Amino acid sequence: MEQKKNTILFVGLFSFLLGLVPMARAQIPQWEKCERFIEPTSEALLDPEPKGPVDVTADQVEVEKEGLSIFSGDVKFRRRGQWLDADEVLYNKPTNTVEAFGDVRYQDAMMDVISDSAKVNLETDVGVAENARYFLRDYHARGVAAEAEREGSVKTELQGATFTTCDIGDNAWQLKASQVSLDHEEGVGWARHARLKLWDVPILYAPFLRFPIDDRRKSGFLVPSVGSSSNSGVDISTPYYWNIAPDRDATITPRYLSERGPMLAGELRYLNPRNHGRILGSILPHDDKKGDYRGAFSYQHTGSPWSRWFTNLDINLVSDDTYFEDLGNSLSIASTTYLNNQLDVSYQGEGWYALGRFQSFQTIDRTIPGFSRPHQRLPQLLVDGYFPDQFLGLDFDFHGEVVNFQRDALPNGVRLDLWPTVSLPFRTPGTFFTPNIGVRDTRYFLDDTPPGTDNTLSRTLPIFSIDTGAIFERSLALWGSRLRQTLEPRAYYLYIPFENQEDFPVFDSAPLDFYFARLFQPNRFTGADRLNDANQLTLAVTTRLLQSSTGDELLRASIGQIQFFRDRKVTLPDFSEETDSSSAIIAEMAARLAPEWLLRGELRFDPHEERADLGTAELRYRGKGGSLLNMGYRFRRQLLEQVDISGRYPITKNWSVVGRWYHSIADDRLLEVLGGVEYDSCCWAIRLVGRSYITNIEGDRNNSVMVQLELKGLGNLGQNVESLLRRTVLGYGEQF
Structure with a gap:
């Protein structure tokens, strides 16, 4: 043939x-x-x-x-x-x-x-x-x-x-x-x-x-979702997917809450060569429990209309201050205080960056007084530039910003902030030495100032620093492995003269949270309303253990402290001068105890009070077969002390249990508890989860039971329990 x-x-x-x-x-x-x-x-x-x-x-x-x-x-x-x-x-x-x-x-x-x-x-x-x-x-x-x-x-x-x-x-x-x-x-x-x-x-x-x-993609109904909670009763959703065009789609979800009434939610997405975004909205025409209309709206857009030009739009609105408590689905969402609304237009040049921004906030908690609410930026213009290795090897850096701050309560006005710096780095394979000098000029043009007070204020201060360090290395044998250990001492000297800034408004400044990286920064405040006075020296050291053959980091430990040569007089309202001769001691550590185990910790110790101010400890285990364990402890003196334990444990090849216990020790309150069981076989899986979490500061709780039946290769019946577990149990669903 x-x-x-x-x-x-x-x-x-x-x-x-x-x-x-x-x-x-x-x-x-x-x-x-x-x-x-x-x-x-x-x-x-x-x-x-x-x-x-x-x-x-x-x-x-x-x-x-x-x-x-x-x-x-x-x-x-x-x-x-x-x-x-x-x-x-x-x-x-x-x-x-x-x-x-x-x-x-x-x-x-x-x-x-x-x-x-x-x-x-x-x-x-x-x-x-x-x-x-x-x-x-x-x-x-x-x-x-x-x-x-x-x-x-x-x-x-x-x-x-x-x-x-x-x-x-x-x-x-x-x-x-x-x-x-x-x-x-x-x-x-x-x-x-x-x-x-x-x-x-x-x-x-x-x-x-x-x-x-x-x-x-095809238009059509998706698998319905059925659940129940103590806040809203039986919850039934029947989403419909609409394939509008190759670059646009939408999901329309009629939803029925037995204790609140019918609700409608929707999502519109688009993806074009130069932009993408999504619009989310929900409406509950009449909440039978609250007796009023409820709704929320969100719009995110990111684009690049021309080369080097970028746009970003983020709009978020909600009908009332308890919307997320009643209709949200997580502890973090229920505790939301402000919603951000922002429009950015930026340009990325060769070594420099420019941004224009309009930003406002919706305050969800209406009990917050006007003088405690954040300022709107209408507008904000920002320019940053970095030009390394210029004349004589100098590095030039520039930060410039002008903002119009507005809100219902005074003070309001325009702030101009200019901050040029120049540095001369010296580097060798094992050392670095970088002197840096800059000038920060900040000016205010205030609205509606009280009689007898200036409506224009200014502050011009030099900033001088030296950052230097070295890296020492040695080989050693430990636990039967060839390792490399590094010793990395670092010193950072900072000098800024004092200038009285008590008359300056506070638009966006607050004390920076003090952790290891802050040891090497020139200002202990956010924003530009306060520039600290400084005559100080930071001394720190880091050591690492590295696998010689692969370079994998097995251990990293760091410790550091600032030595102050004078009192710090620049403060924010309701704060007193700082007179301690040294800062808290900051230590942090991360250790790969074994391929499956990771230990991390941080400690802030006050040597003057002889007690710890802040501490965190986290232990993670990622085993075979999807077993995992997360144990976390965090405290901040006089503010919080919490324990967070979550994990998943396979009992047999197919059966496993999953759970989370999130407890506040400070006020003896269970913030969130979750427990469930899942059966996962070749072609189907079922997950049953019970959950309870706090929805507001008064301690009201939302209790729910969720079931999901997954027919692999076909779809899911019930609520999206798997998505919930991914949010609440760190590492759930990841491949190890």
């Missing part, structure tokens, strides 16, 4: 069989708990791109006068990446048809298709297969069809079809339909009389079901 004819037979018949199972092109999830069914019978099938000549073997080949060619007895078509086996293959030249009979089996890298018989017209590419069984290897899907008919590359009709991702012999769930129509051009399918069975028990029926068969 001629090679050309063999190729026609092969490609024609099995392009037909290949097209019977379009789901193989869909996204491939992970199936780590499954056994691989129907393994490829040869490594030659693992080639994802079939190529090369076609080899045909058969026990007997007959060519009749009427143009009928008969291949019989263990017929094998072989091509690298594609195999076909059958008991008998007939080729009718006058009708240009190919028929295969008896244990017809097609294999490639993705799938295995077995049928009693198959027939295809090579001219029209129309064919039919009887009693077909298919197996998708990577997708771990299988099913049957009593009859499968395909009209070229356009349509496929399946009669008596099934689909599941469970192992052979385990039909935990199965989707059955009396008829399935697949439109390959549109990328959609229709199932008639579709039934979803769990352990052979029908739980869902749809007389007509529309679904995607490739990666193209």
